[in-house]
Amino acid sequence: MIPGTRRRRQRQDKVTLSDVAQNAGVSAITVSRALRDPEKVSPPLREAILKVVEDMGYVPDLAARALASKNSGLIGVVSPALTSHSFLAVIRGIEDRVRPSDLRIQYASSDTNAEDQLRLLRFFLSQNPAGLIHVGQIGDLAIDELLRRAPCPVVEIMDVSRQPSDMAVGIDHRLAAETATRHLLERGYRRIALLGGAWDFRARRRLEGYQAVLEEAGLFDPALVLSIDSQSSVGLGCHLLGRLKAEFPDADAAFCHNDDIALGALFECQRRGLSVPLDFGICGFNDLDYAGFAFPAITSVRVPRYEIGYRAVDMIIRAAGSGAPPPKLVDLGYQLVQRGSTARQA
Amino acid sequence: MIPGTRRRRQRQDKVTLSDVAQNAGVSAITVSRALRDPEKVSPPLREAILKVVEDMGYVPDLAARALASKNSGLIGVVSPALTSHSFLAVIRGIEDRVRPSDLRIQYASSDTNAEDQLRLLRFFLSQNPAGLIHVGQIGDLAIDELLRRAPCPVVEIMDVSRQPSDMAVGIDHRLAAETATRHLLERGYRRIALLGGAWDFRARRRLEGYQAVLEEAGLFDPALVLSIDSQSSVGLGCHLLGRLKAEFPDADAAFCHNDDIALGALFECQRRGLSVPLDFGICGFNDLDYAGFAFPAITSVRVPRYEIGYRAVDMIIRAAGSGAPPPKLVDLGYQLVQRGSTARQA
DNA sequence: CTGTTAGCGCATTCAA
DNA sequence: TTGAATGCGCTAACAG
Numbered sequence: 044m045i046p047g048t049r050r051r052r053q054r055q056d057k058v059t060l061s062d063v064a065q066n067a068g069v070s071a072i073t074v075s076r077a078l079r080d081p082e083k084v085s086p087p088l089r090e091a092i093l094k095v096v097e098d099m100g101y102v103p104d105l106a107a108r109a110l111a112s113k114n115s116g117l118i119g120v121v122s123p124a125l126t127s128h129s130f131l132a133v134i135r136g137i138e139d140r141v142r143p144s145d146l147r148i149q150y151a152s153s154d155t156n157a158e159d160q161l162r163l164l165r166f167f168l169s170q171n172p173a174g175l176i177h178v179g180q181i182g183d184l185a186i187d188e189l190l191r192r193a194p195c196p197v198v199e200i201m202d203v204s205r206q207p208s209d210m211a212v213g214i215d216h217r218l219a220a221e222t223a224t225r226h227l228l229e230r231g232y233r234r235i236a237l238l239g240g241a242w243d244f245r246a247r248r249r250l251e252g253y254q255a256v257l258e259e260a261g262l263f264d265p266a267l268v269l270s271i272d273s274q275s276s277v278g279l280g281c282h283l284l285g286r287l288k289a290e291f292p293d294a295d296a297a298f299c300h301n302d303d304i305a306l307g308a309l310f311e312c313q314r315r316g317l318s319v320p321l322d323f324g325i326c327g328f329n330d331l332d333y334a335g336f337a338f339p340a341i342t343s344v345r346v347p348r349y350e351i352g353y354r355a356v357d358m359i360i361r362a363a364g365s366g367a368p369p370p371k372l373v374d375l376g377y378q379l380v381q382r383g384s385t386a387r388q389a
Numbered sequence: 390m391i392p393g394t395r396r397r398r399q400r401q402d403k404v405t406l407s408d409v410a411q412n413a414g415v416s417a418i419t420v421s422r423a424l425r426d427p428e429k430v431s432p433p434l435r436e437a438i439l440k441v442v443e444d445m446g447y448v449p450d451l452a453a454r455a456l457a458s459k460n461s462g463l464i465g466v467v468s469p470a471l472t473s474h475s476f477l478a479v480i481r482g483i484e485d486r487v488r489p490s491d492l493r494i495q496y497a498s499s500d501t502n503a504e505d506q507l508r509l510l511r512f513f514l515s516q517n518p519a520g521l522i523h524v525g526q527i528g529d530l531a532i533d534e535l536l537r538r539a540p541c542p543v544v545e546i547m548d549v550s551r552q553p554s555d556m557a558v559g560i561d562h563r564l565a566a567e568t569a570t571r572h573l574l575e576r577g578y579r580r581i582a583l584l585g586g587a588w589d590f591r592a593r594r595r596l597e598g599y600q601a602v603l604e605e606a607g608l609f610d611p612a613l614v615l616s617i618d619s620q621s622s623v624g625l626g627c628h629l630l631g632r633l634k635a636e637f638p639d640a641d642a643a644f645c646h647n648d649d650i651a652l653g654a655l656f657e658c659q660r661r662g663l664s665v666p667l668d669f670g671i672c673g674f675n676d677l678d679y680a681g682f683a684f685p686a687i688t689s690v691r692v693p694r695y696e697i698g699y700r701a702v703d704m705i706i707r708a709a710g711s712g713a714p715p716p717k718l719v720d721l722g723y724q725l726v727q728r729g730s731t732a733r734q735a
Numbered sequence: 736c737t738g739t740t741a742g743c744g745c746a747t748t749c750a751a
Numbered sequence: 752t753t754g755a756a757t758g759c760g761c762t763a764a765c766a767g
Contacts, residue, residue: 059744070754075746085752102515106455107744110759114746115452126481131472138471138498149495152484169448277679306679313684333623333652338659405760416738421762431736453760456743 058101067095078103105147109171118148118359119167121160122178123243125152127274129301129329129348130178133200136352137176144360146173155243157183164189174359176200179211180244196362198355202245203374210362212354212373216245219344219377220252223298223326226342226379228260230387232296232324236267238283238308239300240275246300249328253298267294275300280307281314288315296324296385302331305341309384325384339383347375404447413441424449451493455517464494464705465513467506468524469589471498473620475647475675475694476524479546482698483522490706492519501589503529510535520705522546525557526590542708544701548591549720556708558700558719562591565690565723566598569644569672572688572725574606576733578642578670582613584629584654585646586621592646595674599644613640621646626653627660634661642670642731648677651687655730671730685729693721 064071069092077084077092084092095101109115120137124130134150141148151163160177164186167175172195177186179199190197190208197209204215227235237253239246250268257263269283280303287294299305305327312319319325319339327334330345358369410417415438423430423438430438441447455461466483470476480496487494497509506523510532513521518541523532525545536543536554543555550561573581583599585592596614603609615629626649633640645651651673655665663669665685673680676691704715 057744060746061744071744072746072755073753076753079746083752088752102511104456104744105516106452106461107759108746109452110450110456110743110761111745111747113759125484126477128474128477131474131477135472147495149493165448170451277682281682303679307682310682310684333649336623336627336653336656338656403760406762407760417760418739418762419737422737425762429736434736450760453743454762456745457760457762459743459762 057104058099059104060101063092063095063099063101066099067092113171114173115171116146117167117170117172118146118174118176118356119164119170119172120148120150120176121153121163121167122150123153123155123160123180124178124274125150128303128331129346132348133352136349136354137356138352139349140353140356140360144356146356146360155180155241157186161185161189168193168195171195173363174198174356176355176359179205179207182244196359198358200351200355202248203372204248205244207372210358210369210371210373212351212358212375214346214351214375214377216248217252217255219328219346219379220249220298221256222252222377222379223328223344224253224256226381227296227298227324227326227385228256228262230296230320230324230385232385232387233262234264234267234291234294234296235262235324236269236287236291236294236297237300238280238287238297238304239268239270240279240304241272242270246270249298249300267291270300275304277303277307277310280304280309281311282307284308284311288317295322296326298326298328300328302327302329302334302341302343305343305384306333306337309337309339309341320383320385320387324387327384330378330380335380335382337384339386342382342385343380345378345380347377350375403450404445405450406447409438409441409445409447412445413438459517460519461517462492463513463516463518464492464520464522464702465510465516465518466494466496466522467499467509467513468496469499469501469506469526470524470620471496474649474677475692478694479698482695482700483702484698485695486699486702486706490702492702492706501526501587503532507531507535514539514541517541519709520544520702522701522705525551525553528590542705544704546697546701548594549718550594551590553718556704556715556717556719558697558704558721560692560697560721560723562594563598563601565674565692566595566644567602568598568723568725569674569690570599570602572727573642573644573670573672573731574602574608576642576666576670576731578731578733579608580610580613580637580640580642581608581670582615582633582637582640582643583646584626584633584643584650585614585616586625586650587618588616592616595646613637616646621650623649623653623656626650626655627657628653630654630657634663641668642672644672644674646674648673648675648680648687648689651689651730652679652683655683655685655687666729666731666733670733673730676724676726681726681728683730685732688728688731689726691724691726693723696721 060071153160175197199207199211201213203213327343330343334341334343361369406417499506521543545553545557547559549559673689676689680687680689707715
């Protein structure tokens, strides 16, 4: 190609539905049907049409389709922690379930405040979405109301301990925290801290579970709940463990809000010459990839994050379909994975 | 609200441009202009219109806008490793630059093969995107050609060692690998392995750099290049280090394709009682959050991933704008961050 | 600076 | 089973 001949910014001759229709000797609507509703077109005609579609390289104009049908085929995902490690697997699940469908996903990362989430949800709603996935965070009334009135299926994901506006899939974070805390008790730890980042809805549920179990054992000490309102990270875990041991040298274990913090705590213990699990026990949350490979391996609560994403999309698809509607609330359950970081005799 | 009164699946009375126009006593196009091109409307009228827009809660219909203007305001991102740790920061950069604009992002995770990438790029192109961001992988001719002819700005990100079809932003992976390998040599390591995952374009460039430096030193041994064709992870790092030490007990360092593998290698060394950095040196790549907090902290090559994402969007916006066009090729540079995992005297 | 006209590409009526 | 007419909501191109 001669340099300068390059036609940037200039739309290629686009193949439209009527182009295909002409070439196939039918009307546009028939082509449309052959594509979206093949069974409404006689087999021979259908095949002929699909062949022309193929030959001409026709690709539907989604904007036109959305405008005409009031159905964008878009699923909006709103999450405050779109780019957190733990959300990656959720995204994978979402993508895998969407791939074989003709839906598309659009992600939006929100702030943690209700206004920003409302803004994004409204934005998606203005596009006639096929569905909405929301990482339920707050229990904000305005959000609830908006989701309840939404003209499309809505799935709130991650936690199921609250009645959803429409549907929900996830686990019960309070229960999970109870299980983890009880495990630490059973291993003989007594001064068990809670190390965390921002106090989102799920974190608060976990605090409740942690607190309930320790109170029952007569071992709850609010001073051992340490957190900093920031995106959690390995660095934060180091910092929090440092603070904990500085203020409470007798602290002998930590239930961490997630594995990043647990890993940071582990490193910090190593740095301070504390033996994990003998001197200090560590339990994480999420069971990320690395938890099982750390040294010692980190006990964690496995959350079926991939499945949550997968099921969320599945529920939307089934809610929109004609078959049996999906259950409104799916508790996928968690699993405590015991590993070296808490492997101490009671 | 009375239960059962809930109107799901039924579009709320939508406010359209002409609704606003009527209420404001102007024509639709004027409202349109007040929104998109405020300077083409007289200030008093503009304010009046914007007030009505606000009051009525008007939200533009993006599908209609896309259809009418042949500009969807959409930037498509195609990457095979959308959900890898190292891509998270890129996404953050992308989102941050997009937020203040009126563009939207849509991500698509591709397979590593050219066909799948072509499919997704074509899909985006059929939507009149405002721009395309592609994690350049292969140097495939068909992809090159497609991107070259694309009627919108295209930015290939991550590596800049190849002439881009349109624009590119990233670093030179080969140079980065040379720097890292040289560092290991300077620290006195002699049997330096390369541990990696799949051999994508960038990984091959890094291999070249690693090989060049070692050959120059007369220390290159192809047997020390270990990789498994899978998404890299901490577990893979453990596995590869195990294999390496089993086959080559004299290996004394590893340059890892990324920090996940480096972390796995570190854990595996600890498990085997190998001292890092005395018995074995480890250098990672990317400088993820945790590298600096590990014990010992992991030497790594800092890649400005956030900036890459940010700049990519910026280049698209500027290429579409009327101002000076952005440079075609932006090398953001890397930085070797020396830490404990290679802190051995030469 | 503002309005009129026309049409983007498709799908939803309806009718045949 | 197929087709014709119509309009989705918006903006480009022109006119005033």
